[in-house]
Amino acid sequence: MSCAEIYTPQLRARGYRMTSQRLAILHVLHHSGQHLSPVEVYEQARLELSGLTETTVYRTLEFLEENGLVRSAHMGGGHLVYELARHEHHHLKCRMCGSEMEVEHALLENLYRELESASGYRLTDSHLTFFGICPHCQKGE
DSSP states (O other): OOHHHHHHHHHHHTTOOOOHHHHHHHHHHHHHOSOBOHHHHHHHHHHHSTTOOHHHHHHHHHHHHHTTSEEEEEOSTTOEEEEEOOSOEEEEEETTTOOEEEEEGGGGHHHHHHHHHHHOOOOOOOOOEEEEOOHHHHHHO
8 A cells, every 4th residue: 555545545534635745754754664853854755756845844744743644752862753653652762872662652551641630631642752771781881
């Protein structure tokens, strides 16, 4: 199934059309399988779509996030990265070697419910990055 076949119905269901810019960015994220910075998305997407500007990539990523197709994450050092919004998860990131590990959201569901109950907030975002030192780096300390 092509990226257009996967994502066009999702945008149409929200009342939007699939543009060549949106498709190029979704294609890059779909095939990368990892978090990419806006600059990395731009560098890869412009190979598919000449004339694409970095500003358009930033605006399009924001639009796709607002419409639930991509998710942003702060991965430390002020760096914002994007990935497809496939499933709810979080990250563990090693401060020493930079390795990352996904953590299923189910492990934190009780915490989320407690936060909502105690604060009265309804949590709308659930993508966290926890920082620490991985087991490999702990052995070298």
